Amino acid sequence: MNSPQKSLLITDLDNTLYDWVSYFVPSIYRLIDTAKDILGCDQERLINDLQKVHKIHHDSEHPFALLEADVVKHTYAGLPRTEIKRRLDSAFHAFNSERRSRxxxxxxxxxxxxxxxxxxxxxxxxxxxxFFGVVDRIRRLGLEAHIDKVYCRERSETVHPDEKPVSEWLADFPAHKVVEQCVHSLKPNPEVLLEICASEGVAPEHAVYVGDSLPKDIYMAKQAGITSVWAKYGSMVDLDLYDKLIRISHWTTADIEREKKFKLLAQGMQVDLIAEEKFSEVLKAFS
Incomplete structure (x- = not known):
């Protein structure tokens, strides 16, 4: 029997459409190296402080996390955030420069x-x-013209240090394309994919999901009854970079144990299609 005709592609972003690890890790460590020199502090202390901030917000990309680091608050106690950001501006520029190149x-x-x-x-x-990290990358990569909608985690409750309103930051972006989901809507919960299909008016059997993680993306798609495409090319991560990512990430011991559990569940799982080398191989799922 022929498989149902497909009318919806749901794609992961990080390490599926672009290499997130290879851009983010060098960028955040450029920021750390520059900031430690400004602050006159030990690198390990600053890394520890940043990881603490990331864990508080459960987000390794928390906007302007550096401003919430204990060493920064201690060094610049009593100064307004706008002034603290000005003094650390070269660190933020270092991050942006590395990101632009990668x-x-x-x-x-x-x-x-x-x-x-x-x-x-x-x-x-x-x-x-x-929300903020997603919108920023989509805008930088010009993806807003190629994607109909993006489902992401809800934005952090944070104020821009320059007191710029969000509406001004989003002025040139089609914000209606972004749907913010509850923080608890995490992979590999198949109900999230089923809700997306329902929102888009497409039955699960007519959808295709592509992602780089077998225990999270592909396991989730299989549980939802959606055709799965494993972006194998995106799972090839530099181990040195990954170790550096873990060092500053928001992942708790519970997060790591949860990941191990789903790796076990995903063992021996049959993938519908494997994109070995490039994203364009997903087209085979729509043949």
Missing amino acids: LRLYEGVEPTLDQLKSRGIKVVAYTESK
């Missing part, structure tokens, strides 16, 4: 998305990243 879409992502859309396939993204 953040790129994987080869073939744009033409593949455009080809799907030209065939009447709806393209939406689902990510565990939070």
Whole structure:
């Protein structure tokens, strides 16, 4: 029997459309190296402080986390956030410079998305990243023209240090394309994918999901009854970079144990399709 015709692609973002680890880790460590010199503090102390902030917000990309680090608050006690940011401006510029040089879409992502859309396939993204980081990357990569909607975690409750309103920051971005989900809507909960399908008016059997993580993305898609495509190319992570990521990440012991549990559940799981080398291989799921 032929499989049902597909009309919806749900794609992961990080390490599926672009290499998140290879851009973020060098960028955050450029910020750390620059900031420690400004502050005159030990690198390990600053890393510990940043990880503490990330864990409080359960977000390794918490906006301007440096301003909430204990060493920064102690060093600049009594100064307004705008002044503290000014004094640390070169650290933020170092992060932005490194990000500019490294953040790129994987080869073939744009033409593949455009080809799907030209065939009447709806393209939406689902990510565990939070609102501000997601919008920033989509804008930098020009993805807003290629994706119909993005489902992400709800934004952090934070104030821009320059007191810039969010409406001004989003002035040139189609904010209606972003749907913020409850912080508890985490992978690999299949109900999240089923809710996305329902919101898009597409039955699960007519959807395709692509992601780089077997225990989170693919296990979730299989549980939801959605055709799964494993972006194997995105799972090849530099181990040195990954160790540095763990060192500053928001992951708790409970998060790591949860990850181990789903790795065990995913063992021996049959993947519907494997994208070995590039994103364009997802087209096979729509043949």
